[in-house]
Amino acid sequence: MRYNIVIIGGGPAGLGAAVEAKKNGIENVLIIERDRELGGILNQCIHNGFGLHEFKEELTGPEYAGKFIEMVKKENIDYMLNTMVLNINENKSIEAIGEDGLINIEADAIVLAMGCRERTRGAIDIPGYRPAGVYTAGAAQRLSNMEGYMVGKEVVIYGSGDIGLIMARRMTLEGAKVKAVVEINPHSSGLTRNIVQCLDDFNIPLKLSTSISYIHGKERVSGVTLSKLDENRNPIPDQDEFIECDTVLLSVGLIPENELSVGAGVNLDMRTSGPIVNNTMSTNLDGVFACGNVVHVHDLVDFVTKESRIAGRNAAKYCLSKLEKNDTVSTEAGEGIGYIVPQNIDTSNDEDVNLFMRVRNIYKNKKLVVKSNNEIILEKKRKHMIPSEMESINISKDLLKNITGNISVSVEEA
Ligand SMILES: Cc1cc2nc3c(=O)[nH]c(=O)nc-3n(C[C@H](O)[C@H](O)[C@H](O)COP(=O)(O)OP(=O)(O)OC[C@H]3O[C@@H](n4cnc5c(N)ncnc54)[C@H](O)[C@@H]3O)c2cc1C
Structure with a gap:
């Protein structure tokens, strides 16, 4: 198979880049998405707050994604679902696995739009057994909002990033008791509007400068020990607190998904963990562009869209030999x-x-x-x-x- 532009990832970054590339004169654009539908992380974000900059209205995640999916369909852009890219190389050869097995695709330009993944318990080493009931907040969000499962009844959330805050509200609305959101920093790491709308409005306590120092339970989580931390993040003696719960949700950071990029020889920035790009969203590899959460973790999807347009437009210019670097x-x-x-x-x-x-x-x-x-x-x-x-x-x-x-x-x- 041969395409002018192949976009890896069908989230808002990939969708925006595809539409922009098509509008800038490229007929032959393909989006490859490993999930069963286009839309990326937005599909599980059923709360509102998306699109205030881009559409001047407050949309849910699926509504925002839906607008771009419509544009992709209207522009007759090709896409493959349930297809995971396994490898790319500097010659822009792509190896992917789909429902019918291995596929090889040659591209003139590639746009990396793989988003990011969550840090897990293994990354932060919380002592204790490995009981059921410990989820990343995003996994719990997908289970509850897309698959229809409730992950627990008495919940402690570790990390006050946006996903943690949004899940505190979501679990409460679904009938769970969220006993605390625990944050090691002296300030929350989420958007102010989310602290007000997701915690304050539901009287959920936010415990700052506090860590989860132990997860109790063998088969299923039975509680957590919280430790108060000093300014150097060391536990303050005699201030531990036990909270009974059956579920711990971890919202302790996101990591851009760059295994493919590194394999191809794309240079990463150690501070963002994403590709080093210039103002055309070009990476160091000729004809390889990147946008969205794979470059740096965004809190607002509108900025993802803005970046994706730049990547899509410049990938098109590259294919038309109109881009100098x-x-x-x-x-x-x-x-x-x-x-x-x-x-x-x-x-x-x-x-x-x-x-x-x-x-x-x-x-x-x-x-x-x-x-x-x-x-x-x-x-x-x-x-x-x-x-x-x-x-x-x-x-x-x-x-x-x-x-x-x-x-x-x-x-x-x-
Ligand atoms: C819980 C949560 C709440 C949020 N709330 C808001 C909000 O209220 N307002 C707001 O504006 N923004 C919000 N955001 C941010 C916004 O949703 C993200 O910034 C945006 O979705 C990132 O878009 P993306 O396309 O870069 O990544 P994603 O949406 O993650 O899309 C990446 C896609 O790439 C696919 N992929 C990855 N690797 C491969 C591969 N090897 N092969 C094929 N496909 C692959 C993935 O399956 C995925 O579909 C929220 C994010 C989260 C997680």
């Missing part, structure tokens, strides 16, 4: 910034650039300062910044044309 400057995370995407910028590209970044701490009344050659080129005042909410700064194409040195962003006094 000259990474002229790099971006550097300065004081207070954890990472910046894109990591490289081709200043000759005739489009505005959106820098996406996360701050390292909670900041009030500060500003984000963008510098090049030690000169301030842009400033953005921010009343409140937290690591869980992604920040973005737009650099216009006109401003970009005059930039010759690397671009740094830092948090400074307002």
Whole structure:
């Protein structure tokens, strides 16, 4: 099989990239998805809060995905379901396994859109036996929202990221008692709106600076021991607390799915665990692009869509031999910034650039300062910044044309 553009992953990133590639003149586009339907993680996110930027309305996850699936169908874009990509190489040969066995596909360009997966209990080493009743929050979300199973009745959630917060509300609405959400940091790692709407509105306690130090139970979870932590994250003696429960949901981080990318020789950024990309979402491999959660973990799907359009458009330009790649400057995370995407910028590209970044701490009344050659080129005042909410700064194409040195962003006094 041969396609101009093959997109790996049929979540919002893959769908957006496919539609954009088609609109930019590429007839021959294929999406490969390992699940039984298109839509990615959105299919299990039945709560609302999606699409405020993109569609100016508040949609559920399946509604948001549904709009893009419709566009894919309208544009007659090919897709394969129940098909998992096993290997890609730098020559853009793809090996996948589907319902009829192994498939080999040659592509002119590839868009990586595999999303991310959850960290599990093994990654955080909680002592105890291995009883039933320990789930990742996303697995529990899929079981309850898509497969129709209730995973437990008395629940403790570990980690206050968005999936954990949303599952606290979901389990409560389904009749479970959520006894606590436990977070090792002194602040939640989820969006503020989710803390209010998912915990405060249901009187679910959020225990900050606290860890689960033991999971009790042999056959089934019977409880957890919580330990209060000091500022160095060491347990404070004599402050342990036992909570009886039959279920522990883990919401302790997401990891971009990059085994395929690494196998092909794509360079990753250690800070994001995703491919290093430039402002066209090109990786270091010629004709290989990436977008969405596989690049860095997004909290808002609207930004995933924005990135996917850039990847799809530039993959199309690449196939039409209209894309030159000259990474002229790099971006550097300065004081207070954890990472910046894109990591490289081709200043000759005739489009505005959106820098996406996360701050390292909670900041009030500060500003984000963008510098090049030690000169301030842009400033953005921010009343409140937290690591869980992604920040973005737009650099216009006109401003970009005059930039010759690397671009740094830092948090400074307002
Ligand atoms: C619980 C939860 C709640 C959220 N709530 C909100 C919210 O309220 N508002 C909001 O805007 N955003 C929210 N988000 C974020 C948003 O849903 C994600 O950022 C977005 O879905 C990421 O899109 P993606 O396409 O990059 O990844 P995904 O949606 O994960 O899609 C990746 C796809 O790639 C497929 N895939 C992976 N590997 C392979 C392979 N080897 N072969 C074939 N297919 C493969 C996967 O099966 C999957 O379908 C939430 C996310 C979660 C998890």
